[in-house]
Amino acid sequence: MRLSLKASAAGVAALAAVATALLGGGAAQATTGSPAGSDPVGAVFVQTDGLAGNAIVAYDRNADGTLHWADTYPTGGLGLQLAGSAVDHLASQGSLARAGGSLFAVNAGSNTITSFAIRGDRLVRLQTTGSGGDAPVSIATHDRRVFVLNARGGGSIQGYLNVGGLLVKVPAWHRDLGLNPAATPQFVTTPGQIAFTPDGSKLIVTTKANTNAFDVFSTAGFGLSASPVVTTVPGTVPFGIQFDAAGHLVAVEAGPSAIATFTVNADGSLTQLAWAATGQAAACWVVVSGAYAYTSNAGSASLSGYRLGTVGSLTALGNTATDPGTVDAATAGGFLYVQTGATGTVDEFRMGADGSLTKVGSVLVPDAVGGEGIVAS
Template identity: 30%
Template sequence: MSWQALISLTGVALWFGMIGLLAQSFAQESGTANALVGNVFVMTNSTNPIRGNEIAMYGRKADGSLVIQGYFPTRGLGSGPAPTSTTLGAPLSVAADGIGSQHSLILNKNHRCLFAVNAGSNTVTAFQVHAGIGLRLINTVNSGGVFPASLAVQNQVLYVLNTGLSGTLMGFTVSSDCGLAPLAGGRQDLAVFTASSPEPKPNDILTTPAQVAFTPKGDKLVISVKGGPAANDDGRVVVFNLTSQGRIAGEGTATHFSAAEKTGGAFGFDFSARGDLIITHVGSFTVSSFTIASNNTLRANGSPLSTGFPFPCWIARSGSYAYLAHFGELPGQGQINGPGTISTVVIAEDGTLSPLKVQGATVTFTSAINANHAIDIAVVAGQDGHSFLYAVQPRLGRVGAWLINADGSLKDLGTFPGLTPGVNPDAPETLQFRERCFLAKKPASACVFGSAQGIAGF
């Protein structure tokens, strides 16, 4: 027997042995107050040369609390912390936002498949989900571009948004066992829509594309672009038509944004119940609502709504409420890095937005550490009609959890450990961190810290 075959058989044996042990543990907790009823997944986004990027798997209890269950390697590298940015002038640390995107980790509709980007190795990993038990890696494939950052899945088609260099979209077919294979004719160059700052390589995350998603009907693909360093480049949303097989049909249609109109920067987005596009404007501290017209342009539903907090990036919807995760103040030389915040907006039936004005509509990530940023967020539906909101807190290496009340307000459920705490963005050496961890021959001290990003659950 060859050593390759022996290793393969050993891996299978270890997998089934682990499944048996976890299943026994899961069964012991069933029927108790501590019963696990779902899972939440967070990507470590690590560049550790031995362990690489991993998925931290949490068991979710009925009350929304989390317990770590295990770590599952992707066979790829994450991005690590983001280097200090000079795009806005003075050096600004954005270390906590290593990828600069939304939906770098996603589940398919039936929660059987989990997909993760490996931004540092230009690959995407597909897992099978065994609820309450573990993840089984199916395959890791080339992303079809540089620095994969966001994923979208609909039925048997997955698209990856590569944000490095000029940017590309790459389509894949999803097999019945969750495996990925390139979709013929599924690659789209985005050079005409992107103008990202090339430094630090493979691009400064403050200017790159941020998200890709299918529309609710699945007939269009949407991407957001934050905007380049050139004057008056304040970002855009691009809409592509799709064929019935999920391939991109024709050229994309871009709607450009303007800081003067309070729509500077396009970051995270979600869709309302009637299909309106609700998008955060990271450069203007606003959120706005648009209807996608038949010609793929965007028609505004009312005026942009000021969020009242700096750098709204990530968004997740629950019914008629949208929750926005604000990164917090960017630190510079001699500044104190402000904490992250989650705010809540109400989506009216006509698509217009208004702030939720009840106690608990806003939460601030207070801690002994000033730089307790908010990163990705996810809404997870519970079994009893309740829903929960989860957010990555990379500076602390924890996941924050809130119960979503009937009036849209949030009840704090605490934070849960399991991730490596992140680099201190206020440290003087962090402002000298100018090269990506996975590209550096002599990695900076920041590279040994965590940079968790990407969250999904059920």
Template identity: 30%
Template sequence: MSTDSGPVGKAVYLQSNEHENSVISITIGHDGKLYGGMTTSTGGMGGAGIDGTTNKPAGPDALSSQGSVVVKDNYLFAVNAGSNTVSMFKIDGINAADLSMIGNPSAVPGDFPVTVAASVKRSLVCVGYTGKMAGVSCAPFTHEGLGPMKQVLDFDLDQTTPPVGPTNTVAEVFFTADDSRLITTVKGDPTTNNTGFISVLPFKDSCSCALQGHDVRTSPPGTAVLFGSVNIPDTSDLFVTDASFGTTILDLHPNTDSVSLLHKTVITGQKATCWAAYSEARNSVFVTDAGRDRLIEIGAHDSKIMSTLDLKNGDPGLTDVKVSGRFVYALSPGNGTTPAAITVVDSFQGQEIQHFQLEKLGGSKRAQGMAILQW
């Protein structure tokens, strides 16, 4: 279904991330609002990192990552942090909230997987993990399911399982827009003078799904806790949040695979700006803050703040976020006292149009991830 501001999605997906993990799928109506909802077991276990401040299981932001659930074509992939696996689903062609798991969850050769990326062009799925054995593994996939996972990157983070965070952990793994490189953001820890970095792992050629044997790691000056990312269309630039101050735009050099800082935006009053989603309808990026109940919109090319929307729905903060057409979907896992919910915002009107609570679908303060199936 399309509007004058672009297509409206079919369904939104996240994971409960509970001990018995499940994918929560909710139908998107033609008006952009959420309706109904279903839960489908992943066959794996969710998990929670250890909050370095309280020394207790983290929540909200139990995985401290972006991309724990992704959709590519009619397939959905979700990590299971507690059982070191990744699950693959087929999305029903008529009812997009209806998922069917393909095969069994595939074992990841690492600890505490928190983020997953998929490339249809290369028929490849890659998973980032951030426990005692941290790194990235990839596997081929077909309509019959996932192949065996093979480790392609090793990160020496000196972590535990579950990891102590949110700093000093893997934040996101994703493919560049042209599928030529695999990018991983790894958060540093300013309190220990540990600088985060961007890992760029190129493919050997345009046809092979095989990755190069080594990556290029860059710590752009002025950054510290690099987190959620989006590819900026028609460029090689990356929009990456930094939880220590706001957002950046980074230039990915095609010849060296290193990155450099183009723009840095300090967000006044921010607590932890971590998640980002691109809006084609507005050529902007919406970012969320785990400690603030507000959406900030930033120009995709000039990094200037375009709008700020303070929400009044009682959420303690927002985590994962996605955009479809004119509508923004932002998850608040709550904090155990306030319920988990998804706020739907009409970005053209600059106002909230729905506050969809997730408790009836098994959503709690451990909920994580956000993906959308488009028309």
């Protein structure tokens, strides 16, 4: 299936003009800069998932890895707490995503997505648009394509074109996942993440305990296959995923609290390469940085480190304690930042050359108990 852009050319041009005007100045919601005397080298954005109003909290990232509050930006939408969840209200990975100078956030409680333009440590809210389904929980981006995963109602995915930071819905890029909408509890039976393969040719959805599977859609030719290739992994509850430098899929299996690596084959099927139990409780999220991967273990308040081999092998490096409720994580500049949903904090760690983690501090994120979604640069 190929997309024709001719019919929507005028609309795309109009949206691009709006984005250009907003980025030209005068539309920023706030202009708070870095604290006096700090040494900012990047920024970290954290989503609150606030039930009364979702927001993105921006932090300056200093050279020593510590974070300092810069400002807070309402998304114009609502957060959501899936039934049965405690420290992980969205029970997903990747609910906040960056594509160049754009930041995309899900508003699971109002079935919308908010687009921001990134200007250093500041954000300009550009748009809030419908997610095409019920309870958006994860976003994937590649080139000009953006896809959102809706968790409830049997699950669905919806695709958009990214036009200067504004999202243009493509009706042909909608697929229902056909999961059991009545399965309970929601936090382990709703789908967990959507992600592109590094080359953008495939789109992967984890279904967690609903079907214990990886659904892989082809996106070749700027289209979307009618149905996915399904690889079932019984009893594993596949949750968070990322890719290593060699293009292997690195997945966390919440059922056995384990990490596994896979080859994504040309036909969309998966072949397992390695598997390792973390020995921790509720391993659900994963972040990859260079030759290392770290799982977030919500039930043990810890991170488990692994060295990734060139053929997908896994070598355990040990566990590092965090604040309670370890969830979504991101890395930048040799540092790892992890949300801890029980306390609504972000813990800051320095990553050693050997993959070891040394805590350098933590920050409290207002109204973020149970929140998920973090991006670092």
